[in-house]
Every structure is written in C-alpha cells, then in structure tokens.
Amino acid sequence: MKTAADLKYGETGIISGIDGSHPSSRRILEVGFTPGQEIELISKAVFNDPLAFSVRGTIIAVRKNEASCIKLL
Amino acid sequence: MKIQTLEDNYLITLVGPPNSGKTTLFNYLSGKNYKTVNYPGATVEYSISKIQKKFNIEASILDSPGIISLASNSPDEQVSIDALYSHPTYGIPDLVIVTVDASQISRHLLLAKQLIQSKFKVIIALTMVDLLQRKGFNVSTSVLSEELNCDVISIDGRSGNGVDELIKVAEQNLQKNRITGAEKPIPFDSNVKLEYLLDLYKEIEQIECKAISKVVDNGKQIDINGANKRLVLLNNGLDRKINKLDQTSLKIDKIMLHKVWGIVLFFLAMAITFTSIFWLAQPVMNLVDKSFGYLSYEALNILGNNWYGSFIANGIISGVGSVMIFNPQIIILFLILGLLEDTGYLARGAMLIDKPLSKIGLNGRSFVPMLSGFACAIPAMLATRTIPNRRERLLTIFIIPLMSCSARLPVYALLLAFLFPGDKEWIAGITLAGIYLLSIISSVSVAGIVNKLKNKIITDEDQSSFILELPTYRIPKVSNVLNNSYHSTKAYFKKAGPIILVLSGVIWFLTYFPDYNPKINTVNLTREQAGELQSSTRLANSYASGLGKIIQPVMSPIGMDWRVGVALISSFAAREVFVSSLALIFKVAGDESTLQSSMLHEMHKATIGNTGQSLFTTATIAGLIIFFVFALQCMSSMAVSRKETGSWRLPLLQFFIFTSTAYLFTFIVVNGLRAMGIN
Numbered sequence: 001m002k003t004a005a006d007l008k009y010g011e012t013g014i015i016s017g018i019d020g021s022h023p024s025s026r027r028i029l030e031v032g033f034t035p036g037q038e039i040e041l042i043s044k045a046v047f048n049d050p051l052a053f054s055v056r057g058t059i060i061a062v063r064k065n066e067a068s069c070i071k072l073l
Numbered sequence: 074m075k076i077q078t079l080e081d082n083y084l085i086t087l088v089g090p091p092n093s094g095k096t097t098l099f100n101y102l103s104g105k106n107y108k109t110v111n112y113p114g115a116t117v118e119y120s121i122s123k124i125q126k127k128f129n130i131e132a133s134i135l136d137s138p139g140i141i142s143l144a145s146n147s148p149d150e151q152v153s154i155d156a157l158y159s160h161p162t163y164g165i166p167d168l169v170i171v172t173v174d175a176s177q178i179s180r181h182l183l184l185a186k187q188l189i190q191s192k193f194k195v196i197i198a199l200t201m202v203d204l205l206q207r208k209g210f211n212v213s214t215s216v217l218s219e220e221l222n223c224d225v226i227s228i229d230g231r232s233g234n235g236v237d238e239l240i241k242v243a244e245q246n247l248q249k250n251r252i253t254g255a256e257k258p259i260p261f262d263s264n265v266k267l268e269y270l271l272d273l274y275k276e277i278e279q280i281e282c283k284a285i286s287k288v289v290d291n292g293k294q295i296d297i298n299g300a301n302k303r304l305v306l307l308n309n310g311l312d313r314k315i316n317k318l319d320q321t322s323l324k325i326d327k328i329m330l331h332k333v334w335g336i337v338l339f340f341l342a343m344a345i346t347f348t349s350i351f352w353l354a355q356p357v358m359n360l361v362d363k364s365f366g367y368l369s370y371e372a373l374n375i376l377g378n379n380w381y382g383s384f385i386a387n388g389i390i391s392g393v394g395s396v397m398i399f400n401p402q403i404i405i406l407f408l409i410l411g412l413l414e415d416t417g418y419l420a421r422g423a424m425l426i427d428k429p430l431s432k433i434g435l436n437g438r439s440f441v442p443m444l445s446g447f448a449c450a451i452p453a454m455l456a457t458r459t460i461p462n463r464r465e466r467l468l469t470i471f472i473i474p475l476m477s478c479s480a481r482l483p484v485y486a487l488l489l490a491f492l493f494p495g496d497k498e499w500i501a502g503i504t505l506a507g508i509y510l511l512s513i514i515s516s517v518s519v520a521g522i523v524n525k526l527k528n529k530i531i532t533d534e535d536q537s538s539f540i541l542e543l544p545t546y547r548i549p550k551v552s553n554v555l556n557n558s559y560h561s562t563k564a565y566f567k568k569a570g571p572i573i574l575v576l577s578g579v580i581w582f583l584t585y586f587p588d589y590n591p592k593i594n595t596v597n598l599t600r601e602q603a604g605e606l607q608s609s610t611r612l613a614n615s616y617a618s619g620l621g622k623i624i625q626p627v628m629s630p631i632g633m634d635w636r637v638g639v640a641l642i643s644s645f646a647a648r649e650v651f652v653s654s655l656a657l658i659f660k661v662a663g664d665e666s667t668l669q670s671s672m673l674h675e676m677h678k679a680t681i682g683n684t685g686q687s688l689f690t691t692a693t694i695a696g697l698i699i700f701f702v703f704a705l706q707c708m709s710s711m712a713v714s715r716k717e718t719g720s721w722r723l724p725l726l727q728f729f730i731f732t733s734t735a736y737l738f739t740f741i742v743v744n745g746l747r748a749m750g751i752n
C-alpha cells in the first residue's frame with residue numbers, strides 16, 4: 001500500500017487514512033495530515049530523511065518512518 | 074502604596090500556534106513597554122505588560138509560547154499548557170485571546186476549538202487576513218463567530234487595524250464573565266482518541282467551508298459552499314488553491330533544502346556565524362579594553378597606591394574589565410542566533426541535520442539547543458525541553474557543556490593573543506574557528522560514545538520522533554532582533570556579573586593580604602626591576618600562594634605552576650573568571666596601556682619558580698586551551714543539569730568525565746609538544 005514515504009519529489013497524493021498503531025499518529029493528525037487532504041513532497045534531506053510535505057497551506061517535516069503511517073489513496 | 078482594584082488584576086493571555094502573530098499583537102498592545110518574565114520552562118523568556126492606557130482597559134496581557142494542541146508532546150508544551158490553566162505567578166486567565174492565522178485557518182482552529190471545549194473564556198483574533206486575500210479568498214468573521222460560538226475579530230497587529238475593536242470586545246467579555254462568575258477550565262485529556270481528532274477536523278472543515286469565500290475578479294464573492302452544491306470538482310479546486318504555499322518560500326527552499334546544496338549552505342551558514350563573531354567584534358573589543366585600562370590607571374592615580382586603591386583599580390576595575398571586553402562578541406552571537414531564528418532558517422537547519430544527529434542518538438530538535446550552547450549552556454539546557462524523547466533529551470543535555478560557550482571566549486581570546494600577537498591576528502581568528510570545530514567534533518564523539526554504551530550512562534528509552542513545521546521565510550524585523558539580543562545579553566550579564574565581581578574581590582583579597590611589605594635590596598636594580606621584585610615577593614607570601622602550593626603537585630605534570638592553578642580553581646565558578654584572576658595574580662594595572670597588552674607583557678615575563686623556565690609557552694598555552702575545551706567549569710550549568718534531569722547523577726558524571734578528560738588531554742598536549750621540541 002502506498003504511503004507518504006513512497007512519494008517522489010514533487011509528487012502529490014491524497015491521504016486515505018492514518019495508521020493508528022504508530023506512536024506518532026496523534027501528532028501527525030494534529031499537525032493536519034487528515035484523510036482527504038492533498039499532500040505534496042516538497043523536499044528530502046540528505047540520506048532521504050526527513051521528508052518535507054506541503055499540507056493545509058504549510059510545510060511540515062516528518063521522519064520517513066513516521067511518514068509511512070500516512071496512507072495514501 | 075497603590076491599592077490594586079479588582080480590574081487591575083484582569084489577566085488576558087495570548088494563546089496560539091507558533092507564528093500566528095501573538096508577539097506582534099502583544100507588542101502593539103504593550104507599546105513595547107513590557108518586562109520579560111521567565112515563562113516556566115520556556116526556551117525563551119516571555120513577556121507580561123499592562124495594556125497601554127489609550128486602549129481604555131485595565132488589564133495585563135501575557136504572551137505565551139506557541140502550542141498546536143492542548144495535548145502535550147514534549148516537556149515544554151506541557152509546561153506551557155499547565156501555565157495556561159493556572160500560571161504559577163499570575164493565576165488563571167480571565168480571558169484568553171486565541172490568535173488564528175486566517176491563511177492556515179483549518180490547522181489553527183484546532184487549538185481554538187479545544188480551548189472552547191475546555192471552557193476557557195475565549196475570543197479569537199484572526200490574523201494574516203491580508204495573506205488570505207492575496208490568495209484570492211475572504212473570510213466572514215460573523216459566520217465564524219456564529220459557528221464557534223465566540224467573538225471573532227480580524228486584526229493586523231503590525232498596523233493595529235482592528236485592535237481597538239478587539240479590545241472593546243475583550244472588555245465586554247470580561248464584564249460578562251464577571252457577572253456569570255468564573256468557571257474553572259476543564260483539564261484536557263492528553264490520551265485523546267484519534268477519532269476525536271478526525272471528528273474535530275471534519276467539524277473545522279465544515280466551518281471553513283461556510284466562512285471562506287472566493288473573491289472573483291469583479292470584486293464579487295462566490296460562496297464555496299454554494300459552488301460545492303453545484304460542482305464538487307470545483308470545490309476541490311478551490312480548496313487546493315487555498316492551501317497554496319507561499320511561492321517565494323518554496324523557491325528559497327528549492328535551494329536551502331536541496332539534497333546537496335542544502336547541506337553545503339548549512340555548513341557555510343554555521344562557519345560564517347562563528348567567524349563573524351570574531352571579526353566583527355574586534356574593533357569594539359579594543360575600545361572597551363582601552364577604556365578599562367584607562368579607568369584602572371586613573372583610579373590608582375587618584376586613590377593612591379594603598380589597599381583601597383589597589384582594591385578598586387586591580388580588584389574591581391581590572392577584574393570586571395577583563396571580562397567586559399568580551400561583551401561585543403557575546404552580543405553579536407545573540408544577534409546572529411536571533412536573525413537565524415527570525416528568518417525561519419533554524420527549523421530548516423533542524424530538518425537537514427536530523428538524520429546525522431539521529432545516528433549518534435540525538436534528534437534534529439537537538440540542533441537549536443546545541444547552537445544556543447555556543448552562547449551559554451544554561452538557556453541551551455532549558456531549550457532541550459522541546460525534544461519529546463527523553464533519552465535524546467538527556468543525551469543533548471549531556472553534551473551541551475562541550476559546546477564552546479561565550480564564557481570561554483575571554484579565555485581563548487587572551488591565550489590566542491598571547492600566541493599570535495599584533496600582526497598575526499588573522500591566524501588567531503582561524504585558530505578560534507578551529508577551536509569551535511574541535512568543540513563540535515568532541516561533543517559529537519562523546520554523544521556517539523555515550524549512545525554506543527547503550528544504557529550505562531543514560532538509562533531512559535523512548536519512542537523517537539521528528540515532526541516540525543517549517544514556517545514561511547520572513548525578513549526579520551531588525552528592531553525585534555535587537556530587542557531580543559539586548560534582553561538575552563542583559564540576562565547573561567545579570568547572571569555572570571555578580572559571580573565575577575565577588576570572585577574578583579576574593580582573589581584580590583587572597584593575593585593582596587597579609588599585606589606583606591618585603592624589605593628588598595634595591596642596589597643594582599632599576600626602579601622597574603625593584604618594583605617587580607617587590608610585587609612578586611609579596612605574591613609569594615600571600616594567602617593565594619599558600620593555597621596554591623597545595624595544588625602545585627597537580628599543576629606540575631601539565632607544566633604549570635600554582636598561579637595558573639589558583640586561576641583555574643576560581644574558573645570553576647565561571648570560566649571567564651580565569652582571565653580576571655590571571656589579571657590580578659600578575660598584578661596588571663598601573664600603566665596607561667590597555668589591560669590586555671599589559672597583561673600579556675606580564676605573562677611573557679613570568680617564570681616557574683626560580684628555574685628561569687617560562688611559565689607561558691606555546692606548549693602550556695595550547696594545553697590550557699585544550700583544558701578549557703573539555704573541562705566542565707561552570708557551577709550554574711551543573712545546577713541546571715541537575716534540575717532538568719531530576720538527579721545529581723548526570724551532572725556529576727558530566728563533571729568527572731569532562732574534567733578528567735580535560736586534564737588528561739592537557740597532559741598529553743603539553744608533554745607531547747615538548748617532546749617534539751615545541752616549548
């Protein structure tokens with residue numbers, strides 16, 4: 001299943017759900033990653049981690065591991 | 074005494090996510106006439122002020138650290154939230170003004186909704202409406218107000234637009250609440266279910282849909298909701314446009330967050346930061362140095378060569394002056410840190426360095442505390458509260474004393490001026506950069522080693538996380554940055570000043586008394602030589618010398634004598650005291666030249682005992698520099714480390730590990746250099 005961690009540079013995706021078993025899922029939701037939102041991968045740091053996504057009009061940097069709990073359509 | 078009326082005690086707290094415009098509004102209301110208070114546990118100081126008279130409201134306003142939700146994720150958020158419910162000094166707020174960035178309304182309404190649900194007395198100040206309008210949208214405050222069941226006023230804290238209205242509404246709310254009586258806010262359950270958050274966001278999205286409308290070219294507005302009924306796809310299109318990012322920021326980030334250039338620019342920015350501290354400060358430092366040298370000379374002239382003249386000139390003026398010289402460097406450091414923070418670059422730096430830091434058991438969020446560690450370890454340790462993971466936080470606290478703090482600058486500057494006099498100043502600058510690099514390398518290695526030792530030193534385990542908003546780039550407001558660095562510098566001197574003053578007095582006493590006046594044979598000696606012989610004989614008979622002889626055995630292996638030993642011991646109270654102690658021990662003052670140059674002059678002449686061997690050589694100076702790189706000579710840092718970690722375990726480990734490492738490396742460097750023929 002495709003997650004936010006699989007997005008390529010500049011690629012967009014629509015969130016389908018958040019994996020609630022991940023310890024960071026609450027904060028991921030709080031910062032605005034909710035189902036139905038469109039996100040775009042804006043940048044990857046060296047070693048491809050963390051990733052920076054555009055969501056709800058801002059940019060949020062998230063570790064790859066945490067981005068993998070954001071499921072995409 | 075002025076009797077405080079009930080109204081005088083009204084407390085209005087500003088709450089909102091980071092960068093939502095709290096401080097801008099606060100400055101407008103207070104007229105910058107505020108006092109900074111130590112927000113319990115905040116990384117920065119926060120301010121409280123009475124609202125200016127012209128607003129016709131009798132209330133105080135409290136700025137607060139940004140939070141995104143009432144459920145905390147890290148120690149600093151917890152403190153901010155606790156203080157919101159009941160501030161330890163100011164109590165429960167009578168009214169909460171929530172700042173909501175209209176251009177990010179869905180994200181920012183989350184906190185507002187939670188506050189309303191928790192029964193805080195809330196009014197909403199809608200900021201950045203201009204940014205929303207630039208995207209081609211408008212927002213209806215009356216719809217928002219109706220949906221949220223609280224007053225909503227759109228303002229611009231920069232120009233003051235709408236602030237009068239906001240205050241009028243605040244006054245009405247305060248009056249209304251006084252009649253209905255205070256109801257305590259309900260504690261927020263931190264273990265919220267994910268469904269709750271999903272539902273909350275759904276609710277907020279519906280509100281957003283009703284309140285936001287699109288502006289079409291001829292000035293008429295289209296209701297998104299109306300359009301939505303007709304064409305679902307169109308609504309989607311509109312929605313996306315409202316989430317459009319700031320294009321300038323995106324362009325800058327193309328370079329700043331570039332995989333290769335991003336990291337190159339990162340290191341370049343850090344290198345420029347640290348070298349400019351040295352270059353920019355030099356001319357001002359010379360000025361300060363000259364003035365204190367002159368003051369000390371004049372004081373001795375006026376008061377005469379007796380005990381109080383010596384106390385004022387040598388004990389107070391030289392002691393304080395030898396440290397004040399470094400004021401410019403410290404101000405510049407705070408200035409640059411403030412600039413980096415205000416542009417929005419620090420968050421990017423944290424993202425870029427997260428992966429490398431996580432390899433050694435740290436976190437991208439360790440970056441800002443480590444950087445502040447170059448100013449002072451104390452605020453740096455407090456800043457670690459933004460790190461959610463306890464293990465990473467403790468490890469960051471552990472290595473912070475290794476960052477080259479500004480208290481070391483006076484020491485390095487003196488020692489480097491000794492090694493590279495006059496025309497070779499530029500080498501001193503490069504060497505200083507090298508010392509900074511060494512401090513980074515050593516702290517990173519120590520973190521790596523401690524991390525490898527698994528649970529030997531730091532026993533906590535926790536889930537590691539890095540989620541951080543990268544704010545849009547902004548041109549920093551110079552007045553804000555200047556104001557902040559003024560406050561930081563003032564706080565620094567308030568902390569260091571008394572210690573320096575007291576210790577200068579103590580060292581002066583130990584070196585001056587028991588006021589021994591040796592009879593010396595002045596035959597065949599010039600006046601100058603006779604004076605020198607007299608003062609060195611005096612010193613050899615002083616209390617300081619008595620104490621110093623006890624530590625001589627420790628100093629001999631590293632090629633130094635008791636005089637350096639006394640200065641080193643006093644530097645354990647605070648590092649910069651080393652310089653003022655040396656100044657006192659080598660009896661600087663009494664001639665018209667600068668403090669530093671007369672001090673260097675005396676240091677060049679100093680010999681160990683009667684051996685005729687120079688005390689300060691390339692080898693011993695290098696050894697001293699190494700000692701200061703590693704040793705933990707700061708009681709305040711240890712006290713803060715104790716407070717932040719909850720026990721003496723970590724600070725004691727820090728003290729013994731860092732100080733014994735320092736001694737060992739100094740021993741190796743001094744004797745190694747001598748073995749290589751470098752004296």
Ligand SMILES: Nc1nc2c(ncn2[C@@H]2O[C@H](COP(=O)(O)OP(=O)(O)O)[C@@H](O)[C@H]2O)c(=O)[nH]1
Binds near residue numbers: 095098
């Ligand atoms: N365009 C615009 N910028 C604003 C407005 N209010 C504040 N700002 C800017 O937003 C930035 C963040 O504001 P600040 O008050 O520091 O936010 P805080 O983190 O909530 O204290 C500053 O650069 C302000 O100048 C506004 O209404 N419109």
Ligand SMILES: [Mg+2]
Binds near residue numbers: 095096
């Ligand atoms: Mg602020």
